Amino acid sequence: MRPPTNYKSRSMRLNSAWRYGINHLVTGLAILSTALVIVPLVAILVYLIYKGASSLNLDFFTHIPAPVGETGGGMANAMLGSGIVLVLASSMGIPVGIAAGVYLAEYGQGKLLAMAVRFTADVLNGIPSIVMGIAAYSLIVMRQMHFSAFAGGVALAIMMVPTITRTTEEMLMTVPHSIREAALGLGVPKWRTVLSVSLRTASPGIITGCMLAFARVAGETAPLLFTAFGNQFWSFKLNEPIAALPLQIYVYAISPYDEWHRLAWGGALVLILMIMVSVTLVRIYAGRGVLKGAS
Amino acid sequence: MTSFFIVTPSSMSLEREPEPSSPLTAPLTQTEATPLHAPAIVNFVASAEPAAAEGPPSPIRQYLNTCSNGGLADKTFAAVMLVCALSIFAIVLFILSILIARSRLSLSQFGFGFFTRSAWDPVSGDFGALPFIFGTLATSLLALAMAVPLALGVAIFLSELCPARLRAPISFLTELLAAIPSVVYGLWAVFVLVPIMRDQLGPLLVTYLGWTGLFGGYNFGVGLLTASIILAIMILPIISSITRDIMQAIPVSQREAVLALGATRWEMIRTGVLRNARIGIVGAVILGLGRALGETMAVTMVIGNHPDISKSLFSPANTLASVIAGEFSEATSSMYLSALIEIGLALFLVTIVVNAIARALVWAVTRGAPARVH
Numbered sequence: 001m002r003p004p005t006n007y008k009s010r011s012m013r014l015n016s017a018w019r020y021g022i023n024h025l026v027t028g029l030a031i032l033s034t035a036l037v038i039v040p041l042v043a044i045l046v047y048l049i050y051k052g053a054s055s056l057n058l059d060f061f062t063h064i065p066a067p068v069g070e071t072g073g074g075m076a077n078a079m080l081g082s083g084i085v086l087v088l089a090s091s092m093g094i095p096v097g098i099a100a101g102v103y104l105a106e107y108g109q110g111k112l113l114a115m116a117v118r119f120t121a122d123v124l125n126g127i128p129s130i131v132m133g134i135a136a137y138s139l140i141v142m143r144q145m146h147f148s149a150f151a152g153g154v155a156l157a158i159m160m161v162p163t164i165t166r167t168t169e170e171m172l173m174t175v176p177h178s179i180r181e182a183a184l185g186l187g188v189p190k191w192r193t194v195l196s197v198s199l200r201t202a203s204p205g206i207i208t209g210c211m212l213a214f215a216r217v218a219g220e221t222a223p224l225l226f227t228a229f230g231n232q233f234w235s236f237k238l239n240e241p242i243a244a245l246p247l248q249i250y251v252y253a254i255s256p257y258d259e260w261h262r263l264a265w266g267g268a269l270v271l272i273l274m275i276m277v278s279v280t281l282v283r284i285y286a287g288r289g290v291l292k293g294a295s
Numbered sequence: 296m297t298s299f300f301i302v303t304p305s306s307m308s309l310e311r312e313p314e315p316s317s318p319l320t321a322p323l324t325q326t327e328a329t330p331l332h333a334p335a336i337v338n339f340v341a342s343a344e345p346a347a348a349e350g351p352p353s354p355i356r357q358y359l360n361t362c363s364n365g366g367l368a369d370k371t372f373a374a375v376m377l378v379c380a381l382s383i384f385a386i387v388l389f390i391l392s393i394l395i396a397r398s399r400l401s402l403s404q405f406g407f408g409f410f411t412r413s414a415w416d417p418v419s420g421d422f423g424a425l426p427f428i429f430g431t432l433a434t435s436l437l438a439l440a441m442a443v444p445l446a447l448g449v450a451i452f453l454s455e456l457c458p459a460r461l462r463a464p465i466s467f468l469t470e471l472l473a474a475i476p477s478v479v480y481g482l483w484a485v486f487v488l489v490p491i492m493r494d495q496l497g498p499l500l501v502t503y504l505g506w507t508g509l510f511g512g513y514n515f516g517v518g519l520l521t522a523s524i525i526l527a528i529m530i531l532p533i534i535s536s537i538t539r540d541i542m543q544a545i546p547v548s549q550r551e552a553v554l555a556l557g558a559t560r561w562e563m564i565r566t567g568v569l570r571n572a573r574i575g576i577v578g579a580v581i582l583g584l585g586r587a588l589g590e591t592m593a594v595t596m597v598i599g600n601h602p603d604i605s606k607s608l609f610s611p612a613n614t615l616a617s618v619i620a621g622e623f624s625e626a627t628s629s630m631y632l633s634a635l636i637e638i639g640l641a642l643f644l645v646t647i648v649v650n651a652i653a654r655a656l657v658w659a660v661t662r663g664a665p666a667r668v669h
Binding site for chain 2: 026038041042045095099102104106107113114120121122124125129130132135137139158161162181185190191212218222225226229249250253261278279280283
């Protein structure tokens, strides 16, 4: 922007110069702050990838941790444990989350109850994950008197529900009413319309939303600290302590051994790659619109 | 979609007995005999489409709602969906009740004084949460002080100044960084930030800002300031992306009106955008505060974990969340456990209030009527 030149008086010219000066100053500050934020954040990302890539190898994916003092070993048991806990969490959290989202989008339009559910879901989304951990501990671990994979799954499932609910609702809202009306007009009952028309049309978006929720809770450590608890060995049983990748990263990061630090960096890279993939997919689907993928 | 409508009527008319009263199926009975009707149906649907896009209850929908259309299956399905939606309330109430039940011991022993006493002595069973409240508030507010100006700058840049080509990659990056797990930030902080604080930044601060008295004591690299910095890094992407969304929700007409009066770009942003968006921006900041209050892993890894109230920003401290993470598995006596669960209860209630306020403010801007003019 260039200041105009046809001024009537000197004070007006000075005033204008001042205003344009401020304009340039603030523009510069905004660009500077963006640079100040983006550069270190990118540096963190690059550093994590660099450190992680140099510690990943085949052993990392196939071996359990080596005893202290020995080199080698991997995090295979932690990845399997994370997988088991996450499958448990998804099998509880995803159906409930999608169903709640269906209620909000298909049945609750304009209802006060739906507003309240939406609001509660948003608030629940902001509750610290460690509180979920304590709740699952108080409910399951204190009663059973031992840590278990199941308790970890419950804690993560609770965290998945609000995210999935809101994504499902938003994706269903993008499905045009004319498609639903077409189905209803052909005599299809409403429940069938919701399942095979609305949900099916919105499915790419909903699936990626679930993936994002999955990736988010995959990196959660706090809810697993006193539910899944961690385990140095293979474990497959749902009512026993189980290893999990983020837990293992935490334990290894605060340990004094270099070899364990290396494993922690590798684990961090695995987590980040998972998140990168899901965020990218979400952007692709959010960007191109669900309908184009479905028709 | 067009093909969908042309193909299905003929097959439908073979399978079903059309009802003469229905306006949609009435023309379909003649499709076999007079194919000329088929385009008429397509036109009918096409003309109904814009009306349907405007408001949810279109005429067709209203008609269909009055028909009896489901019976048991429909009602069951609706009920199941409703129960799942209500389960979100149930989760919140359930967490609240179980936390109260499990912390009853400490609630009855210490009462409200729990939050004003600074003793934390597991050996003699004497507990007070004041050091953790101090640590939580100090780290969160310091983090906000560092993050908010930068986040605002980023949001202004992304929403008002950024060339279109750069916008998508930068937004993508902020989303990605908001999704990186806390423990990974903690890992980075332990191995990169702590040495920097200990060897470079810490001595610099002592030399230039030592007179304020905030940088006394021995600098271990871990402590309040390090925890605040990592918190600031973690909440920055969240605050800036929500603020950007809010700014973009302000109608373009507001900007054009201000520009038409001869304002510079900054004056346009200040009066046209920031003033209209201010409620939402406050909401975004409070949302960041809520995140900072409850952030656990990264803080636990770098704060030093010591229940101290000290003036120095270098001193080790502890937050509500980090004391739970650090000491929960060591809690041997039932009173110790109960005190930690009570801290969790406090954290739960505080974050519910903070998040409810923030959401209400953000909704006021992004969902309500067009922004008010002042």
